[in-house]
Amino acid sequence: MSRSLRRGALAATAIVISIASLSACGAGNDAQTLGVRPDNAAVTVDDVKIQNALVITQPDPGVVGPAVVSATVFNNGDAQQTLESITLPGAAGTVKLKAAEGNGPVVVPAGGSVVLGGAGNASATIEGGMREAKNGDAQKVVFKLSKTGDVSLDAFVVPAKSYFKDFGPTEIPKPPAATPTTGATATATPSGEAGHGSTPSGTATPSGTATATGEASHSAGH
Template structure:
């Protein structure tokens, strides 16, 4: 084989290997253009917390909501008894999807979501002294069995990707009337989620098989 032929063959192989890499960064659906918000995650014992974010209300100063997807991988139910923000004296109010304040139950092998239509919420008022947009803020989740679990989610306003998941407690359900119209509060197609780095925190509570 001549030197020129070997050089030509090597150049062809290199060109073929580089082409797929170049394609990843080009076009309207390029991977580099698929930007998603950073979210915090951690796990302790049977509890896994994913996609944790603190969402503020851009319309008024003060309130903020802690949103996250919480998985219970254990054989028995656990309760989320408290959420706290170090340095903030104001308590975080836990409210169930039924509008009742108090601890939230994560069923065995199941999951709940904090934040979003039809889901439980964790809202704190008068938080602007500590919680500021763009910061990374320490948050402590307290569970009945796993104890305290800490992580540091990013603080973002309830805009764009997070629109609709700001600091507002879910309304208590009301009895339907013959003239009532509209869809149920539980978002369709958001049940049966399993733990993954891409799981959305904005989904209804469900129990994995």
């Protein structure tokens, strides 16, 4: 093989390796956290990185019930941090935090991460729901951590369907039952009751009532 052909083959091999490396980076641990979700919010402040932030509402439109904040909080620092609160500026809902186990605070370990939402994970429940926001809107969400302070970003509002079903609210109220509508209300008189002004069919003059023949003859004799 000539030198020029060898140089061409080596260059092609290098390009293939570079593309493969970039693909591997794009499908790393962060991409797999909470599944691959398109266009999800992420932000980094100091040692804290928040990824895959979403507000997940009830799956059926018009149903009033709890919503949740779903996200992964990474702590790249040397000391653990506590997720003290999550607030939703401009929305009336209050977010209740719950650790994955026990009743303690939600702790993000040093060099580790915490997932909010999904079975076996910590949770951030919006108890009043998200009546102000519609699916597809962007809602500002502020995460307050013990050392980093406030970390804010805009999270998409999505229903608990498809990719987001397993990370949505655990309490799913049933949709309100539809009220049946009919064209006319039928009014019927029970067969055992007679209409006003008519003689009931079961009422008759007793056949045993008549003028006594003896009384008639006695009157005639006088």
